Each structure stands twice: as C-alpha cells, then as structure tokens.
Amino acid sequence: xxxxxxxxxxxxxxxxxxxxxxxxxxxxxxxxxxxxxxxxxxxxxxxxxxxxxxxxxxxxxxxxxxxxxxxxxxxxxxxxxxxxxxxxxxxxxxxxxxxxxxxxxxxxxxxxxxxxxxxxxxxxxxxxxxxxxxxxxxxxxxxxxxxxxxxxxxxxxxxxxxxxxxxxxxxxxxxxxxxxxxxxxxxxxxxxxxxxxxxxxxxxxxxxxxxxxxx
Numbered sequence: 001x002x003x004x005x006x007x008x009x010x011x012x013x014x015x016x017x018x019x020x021x022x023x024x025x026x027x028x029x030x031x032x033x034x035x036x037x038x039x040x041x042x043x044x045x046x047x048x049x050x051x052x053x054x055x056x057x058x059x060x061x062x063x064x065x066x067x068x069x070x071x072x073x074x075x076x077x078x079x080x081x082x083x084x085x086x087x088x089x090x091x092x093x094x095x096x097x098x099x100x101x102x103x104x105x106x107x108x109x110x111x112x113x114x115x116x117x118x119x120x121x122x123x124x125x126x127x128x129x130x131x132x133x134x135x136x137x138x139x140x141x142x143x144x145x146x147x148x149x150x151x152x153x154x155x156x157x158x159x160x161x162x163x164x165x166x167x168x169x170x171x172x173x174x175x176x177x178x179x180x181x182x183x184x185x186x187x188x189x190x191x192x193x194x195x196x197x198x199x200x201x202x203x204x205x206x207x208x209x210x211x212x213x214x215x
C-alpha cells in the first residue's frame with residue numbers, strides 16, 4: 001500500500017497529465033447519463049455515444065421512455081449488446097423515476113440502487129458527475145490500475161471502492177476515477193502498459209517490478 005504522501009503525489013501527477021477529467025459518456029440531462037451508463041455495460045463508451053442521440057431524440061422525456069414500445073427500444077439499443085434486458089431496465093427505471101421520484105434522479109446511493117439496472121458503479125457515477133458528491137466509480141480500468149499501482153490487492157469492486165474511500169480525499173475521489181480511465185486507455189492498457197512513458201511509474205508497483213499485466 002502507498003503511504004498517504006505517495007497517494008497525494010499520485011493524485012497530483014494524474015491531475016497534471018489529465019487536467020480535464022470528463023466522463024466519456026455524453027449526456028445533457030441527469031437521466032441520460034443514468035441510461036447511457038446502463039447501455040455501457042459490456043459495451044464501449046464510443047458506441048453508446050452513437051446510440052444515445054437516437055434514443056433520446058425518439059424518446060425525449062422520461063414519460064416517453066416509460067411508455068416506450070419495448071420492441072422499438074430494443075431495436076434502437078441493439079448495437080450496445082444485451083439489448084433486451086437493457087431496454088427492459090430503461091423502461092422500468094423511467095417508470096420508477098416518474099412514479100416514485102417525481103421525475104427526478106435521486107441523489108443518494110440507497111435510492112439510486114432501487115432503480116432497475118443500477119448498480120454501485122452507475123450510482124457512484126451519478127453521485128459524482130451529476131450531484132458533485134464524493135464518489136468512487138470502480139470500472140475495469142479502476143480495477144486494473146489500482147491493483148497494478150499497489151493501491152489495493154483485490155479484484156472485488158465493492159472492496160476496491162471501500163479501500164479507495166479510505167485513502168482518497170473525498171473531494172478528489174470522483175475525478176481520480178475519471179483520470180484512471182483516461183490513463184488506462186492512453187498508457188496503462190490491459191495487455192501492453194507503456195511504463196516507459198508513464199507519468200506515475202515512480203509510484204507504481206507494476207512499473208518497478210513488471211510481470212504479467214493484471215486484468
């Protein structure tokens with residue numbers, strides 16, 4: 001495990017390398033991010049970003065989505081994979097947002113997890129990006145990089161989230177996770193991490209003793 005001073009240095013280096021830690025999923029409304037994140041499961045953000053404009057043009061409100069024709073919705077989200085369950089979840093979650101939450105995306109973990117198709121990763125994304133609350137989004141990049149760096153030694157997303165909450169300044173946590181995604185795509189890739197050009201190599205366990213890349 002890195003010392004507190006090293007964790008702060010790690011955060012600083014990533015901030016310098018990626019000054020704009022934006023979410024890769026494109027959205028204009030809070031519920032659009034919610035459903036984009038659902039579509040992104042087992043799918044690339046880039047592909048989701050080609051589907052959501054079509055989806056939200058066809059169904060421009062939560063009420064429209066709640067009353068969507070399931071077959072038509074399946075056809076729209078088909079490119080994202082697992083289209084039947086994703087379409088079902090979007091309709092059910094829209095109906096719940098309209099009927100239970102008065103058309104507003106809730107701002108607590110407990111309430112977000114009540115929505116069909118929403119897990120802790122999506123809930124944390126909403127809390128951090130929409131409501132600007134401390135949040136730890138544990139995706140595949142976060143799992144890979146935190147293990148490689150030596151921040152954690154576990155693959156379970158909930159355990160990683162808990163561990164990161166203990167060592168990251170709360171106000172930095174959401175942006176830190178976005179920067180891990182950017183770094184994971186640009187440098188610390190799954191199969192061939194570019195340690196020779198990595199800005200955080202001096203703090204990284206894997207860079208110091210290279211082995212088989214962590215998945």
